[in-house]
Amino acid sequence: MASPLKSLVHDDSRYQKSFQLFLERSSEHQCMRDFIHNILPDVLDSIGEGKSHLNVIGVGSGAGEIDLEMLSKLHQKYPGVTVDNEVVEPSSQQLHNYKVLVSETAGLEYVNFTWHKMTSSEFELYLKREKRVKKADFIHMIQMLYYVKDPEATISFFQGLLDKNGKLLIILVSGESGWGKLWRTYRNELCNTEISQCVTTGDIKSFLDSRGIRYQNYTLPSQMDITECFSEGDEKGELLLDFLTEVLDFSKTASPELKAGVMEILRHPDCSVESSGKIIFNNNLEVIVLNQLS
Numbered sequence: 001m002a003s004p005l006k007s008l009v010h011d012d013s014r015y016q017k018s019f020q021l022f023l024e025r026s027s028e029h030q031c032m033r034d035f036i037h038n039i040l041p042d043v044l045d046s047i048g049e050g051k052s053h054l055n056v057i058g059v060g061s062g063a064g065e066i067d068l069e070m071l072s073k074l075h076q077k078y079p080g081v082t083v084d085n086e087v088v089e090p091s092s093q094q095l096h097n098y099k100v101l102v103s104e105t106a107g108l109e110y111v112n113f114t115w116h117k118m119t120s121s122e123f124e125l126y127l128k129r130e131k132r133v134k135k136a137d138f139i140h141m142i143q144m145l146y147y148v149k150d151p152e153a154t155i156s157f158f159q160g161l162l163d164k165n166g167k168l169l170i171i172l173v174s175g176e177s178g179w180g181k182l183w184r185t186y187r188n189e190l191c192n193t194e195i196s197q198c199v200t201t202g203d204i205k206s207f208l209d210s211r212g213i214r215y216q217n218y219t220l221p222s223q224m225d226i227t228e229c230f231s232e233g234d235e236k237g238e239l240l241l242d243f244l245t246e247v248l249d250f251s252k253t254a255s256p257e258l259k260a261g262v263m264e265i266l267r268h269p270d271c272s273v274e275s276s277g278k279i280i281f282n283n284n285l286e287v288i289v290l291n292q293l294s
């Protein structure tokens with residue numbers, strides 16, 4: 001049954017506000033930075049072989065903080081190489097924030113940015129209409145596949161854009177995270193069926209395994225402090241609850257039974273640990289890396 005609750009994604013301003021607060025209350029970006037510094041250089045090992053120019057595509061880049069860190073690693077690895085970086089991002093606010101970040105960041109002379117204010121499926125149509133033949137060396141979609149109708153078709157399309165030695169990097173919450181447990185329990189009530197809101201890397205790996213598609217994967221341990229969610233009426237707690245449930249004004253619009261059930265599962269040991277008066281939600285992520293299909 002489709003959820004009668006209104007999805008948070010229908011209110012971009014509240015979505016972006018809640019995402020920002022989530023970033024402040026979690027180690028989401030820190031665990032990605034650790035991955036970028038410790039593991040990404042090896043992942044990018046062969047993509048620049050014999051090339052003086054690299055094509056990069058970021059899908060659902062947000063404000064670009066993580067994208068710029070990855071570009072910087074790419075530059076360290078291939079210092080003489082120029083980069084064409086295409087950004088696919090439907091939120092005008094986030095695109096604006098990304099452009100501001102670029103204008104404030106020194107040393108990006110090696111990058112040419114192209115901005116596409118569109119969703120990933122609009123970008124697919126745009127490339128098809130353009131009959132583009134240019135291949136990509138590195139494509140990333142970080143915490144984005146929840147917002148597409150068909151994540152598997154999206155992965156197949158972008159994997160098809162890879163050049164020889166190219167890599168497609170996907171990050172989503174791990175199936176073993178608190179999110180996975182929350183969504184397995186309340187999928188019918190919480191998950192927006194117009195998109196794939198509750199997809200985890202567990203689902204993506206099952207799909208890839210069923211097709212015999214090879215991949216590498218890395219778990220990124222991460223946490224989120226959700227203590228404020230348990231202070232009734234707390235403005236920030238409500239914003240975080242909206243992000244966790246992806247429901248607009250969850251506290252005000254969910255039935256008392258659903259609210260009680262969600263609050264109970266959020267602090268259940270399968271989702272969270274309680275320590276020093278804080279409730280710490282398991283926000284573990286997983287990275288999946290795909291090569292060009294052979």
Ligand SMILES: C[S@@+](CC[C@H](N)C(=O)[O-])C[C@H]1O[C@@H](n2cnc3c(N)ncnc32)[C@H](O)[C@@H]1O
Pocket residue numbers: 019059060061062063064066088089090091094118119120121141142143144147148
């Ligand atoms: C959770 S944020 C992640 C942002 C960034 N990648 C990060 O990790 O900081 C999801 C991003 O995907 C964008 N988005 C939403 N729907 C999308 C779609 N259909 N195609 C591409 N991007 C989308 C949102 O505007 C938002 O910036």
